[in-house]
Amino acid sequence: MKILCFAALSFTLLACAPNGGSDSASTNTEASATASSETGAPAATETTATTAEAATPANQEKPMSEYENKVAVLHTTQGDITLRFFPDVAPNHVKNFIDLAQKGFYNGTKFHRVIPDFMIQGGDPNTINGDPSTWGMGGNGNNYVKAEFSDRPHKRGTLSMARANDPNSASSQFFICVKDASFLDRQYSVFGEVVQGMDVADKIVNTPRDRNDRPNTPTTITSIDIRPATDAEKSSAAQ
Numbered sequence: 279m280k281i282l283c284f285a286a287l288s289f290t291l292l293a294c295a296p297n298g299g300s301d302s303a304s305t306n307t308e309a310s311a312t313a314s315s316e317t318g319a320p321a322a323t324e325t326t327a328t329t330a331e332a333a334t335p336a337n338q339e340k341p342m343s344e345y346e347n348k349v350a351v352l353h354t355t356q357g358d359i360t361l362r363f364f365p366d367v368a369p370n371h372v373k374n375f376i377d378l379a380q381k382g383f384y385n386g387t388k389f390h391r392v393i394p395d396f397m398i399q400g401g402d403p404n405t406i407n408g409d410p411s412t413w414g415m416g417g418n419g420n421n422y423v424k425a426e427f428s429d430r431p432h433k434r435g436t437l438s439m440a441r442a443n444d445p446n447s448a449s450s451q452f453f454i455c456v457k458d459a460s461f462l463d464r465q466y467s468v469f470g471e472v473v474q475g476m477d478v479a480d481k482i483v484n485t486p487r488d489r490n491d492r493p494n495t496p497t498t499i500t501s502i503d504i505r506p507a508t509d510a511e512k513s514s515a516a517q
Contacts, residue, residue, distance in 0.1 A: 352384075353503070355497050379502040398453060433459070
């Protein structure tokens, strides 16, 4: 399994393998964030469908209008983080995240990678009850989302999609920037931003961690609520 690493200080990217082998774009790395999304997703716990969802047959795709002007409230063991989405630039990533959240896919997953002054990463189903050595390698089976790179910048509060070396390998893992990270622009798919709860993200990123940036006591996503955005949330910047 390949893992993509962000070389935070050199502003370059390094594609590396878990055994330490590499096809390096740069060897000048000092901080990295795992962005893997390959295999091994366990079954997700189903949550109660909303009326709109129940009215849509399981084999029928919902129209994109059902994904517009929505927010996700991540309930975590450190507090709540509210996200708004950018379906105008990354419709498939928005749809993927909302669909997974509404199925309960993220319930019980942990923020398994935290790097101060950079980002927090979560969304790996392996973190629910898998061996910690597999954290960062899980995803939504063989379901991948093609890249939707745009001019949306990676700045404090940005919600973006983790991936493996292949630009079209995004699956379920995501990250939230706690500081501007322009070196990721147009290389990862930005699909939303935090509108409330950056103080919670700051708590998560400053959790004591080991040398692999794995938190000693990871923060868990207990559940995610998807609801219509308020007028204020439709235009809010990260708070």
